[in-house]
Amino acid sequence: MFDRQILPLLIEELAHTPAVVLLGPRQVGKTTLALQLAQGRPSLYLDLESDADRAKLFEAELYLAGHQDKLVILDEVHRVPALFPVLRGLIDQARRAGRRSGLYLLLGSASLDLLAQSGETLAGRVSYMELGPLVVTEVGEAAANRLWLRGGLPDSFSAANDERSLRWRQNFIRTYLERDVPQFGPRIPAETLRRFWTMLAHLQGSLLNVAQLARNLGVDAKTAHRYIDLLCDLLLVRRLPPWHANVGKRLVKSPKIYVRDSGLVHALLGIGTQEALLGHPVLGASWEGFVLENLLACAGADTQAYFYRTSGGAEIDIVLYRPDGALWAVEVKRSLSPRLERGFHSACEDLQPARKFVVYPGTESYPMAGGAQALSLVELCALLG
Known part of the structure; x- marks a missing residue:
């Protein structure tokens, strides 16, 4: 059992909203969190994958x-999905009786796009929250490298050893491809989607070139776009958009692509140990994606993430747009002796961020050239929270 940082936010949301949709990929801990929240209060739990529980809703x-x-x-x-109109009527009935919050907690493995019917049917009655994999603030800084290697899916992180963890993730990928993905869209051959997902792992943190991906997979660009959309909808892949601002420079327009859980990146690439990871070409990109997901989880839904890159070589790995309108520039380095390149300083001259950070695997915080501060991932997560 892990203390998930989203729990107090979920309790607060339920105190003000009749229905809350909690989204997250499978095996991320949604059910465990929901049952933890239900302790000490009258509650009813129904698993809609169970025939017996679905039968109870014949007259929902x-x-x-x-x-x-x-x-x-x-x-x-x-x-x-036929439940949503029923829930709308029951919520309105409860509102007329004076109860306006904490009625329904809806758990789903798909993103907002796949739950659009809930937004249309329950407009004004529902809010959305996302539960992602475990982050460093939930497992402790001492376990950060294990979290990076194994990823944040609780069963993978908690496995008895690295070999068991890798085997669990490989089974997770197989189950997703063969059983879960077909529920959400047109039938896609599992082996085709596995190859595509593995290609994305090899391209971790790279600019997305859909035409090249399509050629490598032997499909058309429209089909490749559909595959990416599906993996994004299932909260397994992230497209990080470029920052667009009127800075008078030629900006990169393509998004960067990441497999969101670092443990799945490593499983797709057959990386099972810390030693194998440290010698693999994906090392830097894997660390960058791991940092990105942790920062976004700690910053909350009101913080938006981008990257900045110009044709002239100015670049910032992560640009965080904070709720107060301030920009934070974050450079990600795997070295214990990080150095900032000219491109970062040029990009900061363009954007004039309020704060500049370098996240590296060390524990000491210290100032760097140009007003940047080097610090650990845990420290920056704490600042964001």
């Missing part, structure tokens, strides 16, 4: 109306 309105005094937790709610 009648059944759920008998539990309006409880927090109703509906797991894998995307399996029964």
Whole structure:
């Protein structure tokens, strides 16, 4: 059991909203978190992948109306989209009776695009939150390298050894491709999607070139776009957009692509140990993606992330747009003796960020040239939180 940093935010959201949709990839801990939240309060849990639980909802309105005094937790709610109009009626009925919050917690493995029907049907009655893999502030700085290698899916991180962890992730990938992905879109051959996902792992942190990916896979660009959209919808892949500003420079327009969980990157590439990772070409890109996901998880939904790159070589790995409108420039280095290149300083002259950081694997915080500060990932996560 891990203390997830989203729990107090989820409790607060339920105190003000009739329904909350908690999104996250499979095996990330949504059910565990929901059952933890339900302790000590009247609640009802239904797993909509279970035939027995789905049968209870044959007359959904009648059944759920008998539990309006409880927090109703509906797991894998995307399996029964016909529920959303029923929930709207029950929420409105409860509002008229004076109960306006904490009615339904809906758990889903797909992103907002795949739960669009909930937004349309429950407009004004629902809010969304995302639970991602474990982050360094939840496991402790001493376990940061293990978290980076194994990824943040709790069963992978907690495995008895690296070999068991790798085997768990390989089985997770196989299950996703053969059983889970077909639920969410057109039938895609599992082996084709595995090859595509592995290509994305090799391209971790690179500019997205869909035409090249399509050629390598032997499909057209439209099909490759559809594959990427699906993996993004399932919260397994992230497209990091470029920062666009009127700075009078020729800016890169393509997004960067990341497999979101570092452990899945390593499993797709057959990397099972820390030693193998440290000698692999994906080392720097894997660390950059790991830092990015941790920072976004700690910063919250109100912080937006970009990268900045010009044709002239100015570049910032991560640009964080904070809720107060300030820009934070973050350069990611795997070296214990990080150095800033001219491109970072040029980019900072263009954007004039309020704060400049270099995240590196050391523990000491110290100033660097140009007003930047070198610090650990845990320290920057704490600043963002």
